[in-house]
Amino acid sequence: MNTTALKGELTVTGLRKWYHRRDQAPVHVLEDCSFRIEPGKLTVVMGTSGCGKSTLAYILCGYISPDEGQVLMDGQPVKEPGSDRIMVFQETALWPWMTVMENVVFGPLAKSRTGRDEATRKALELLRKFGLSEFKDKYPGQLSGGMKRRAELAQALINSPKLMVLDEPFRGLDVMTRELMQEYYIKLFEETRLTTVFITSELEEAIFLADRILIMGGTPSRIVRSLEVDLPRPRTFDVLATARYLEIKKEALEVLYGESMEQQAMAC
């Protein structure tokens, strides 16, 4: 097992976040939002659209600050972005004018943490793992959606982060490609046990990947339910046909449905 399994623990306490906008009413997104992310585990965060999932992800990575509360990673306060916390966004992060290889080695070379030979060696290893060896000299515009997502994962992992935060990384992919990406990702996670926070609005994807699902709810939002996903690992799509999967799905649906009804009632 990789040593990262022992790192990346997050303790999140009492987060409050408002967005202040010129000439418009401020938006109160998070209130008293507290939870723990266990090291070496894959935690999925779900919630209705606009409840503040991306806001939470930005705070965990130090891109924005909460108005109140704190995030500790391995006991240290998170106050700014750092290369030990990597975020993979919904939108592509590949530079279109660079080849796949140039994109993947860009981070370590820019920070002068690694020599070019070492960065190239690591990049080749990651590209092989993601089935992209033959595409290393192609430009992002020459890749399919799934290939771009895999190249972005390689681009993120080359920095050896302690924590990976993925914000709906497979949104917009067609169903088959999305399933393939889920398989790639679960294999990668089970091999590395890199502490992961994975945001998704797809319940099947959430249960297939997760060790635990945190459901956000309320207005402003907080974590309203934590569900253990005690399905066996290594995990294959066969788990989706088990009685335990259906039990977890039913429990999650009840909470998500309740939250969505509450949101609609408030909007009326």
Ligand SMILES: Nc1ncnc2c1ncn2[C@@H]1O[C@H](COP(=O)(O)OP(=O)(O)OP(=O)(O)O)[C@@H](O)[C@H]1O
């Ligand atoms: N920079 C900003 N300035 C003002 N309001 C913002 C800003 N970013 C987000 N918001 C508002 O904060 C709320 C939460 O947004 P956020 O993107 O975090 O939610 P989300 O759950 O990730 O949404 P989705 O599921 O649709 O991606 C929304 O009402 C959004 O309009």
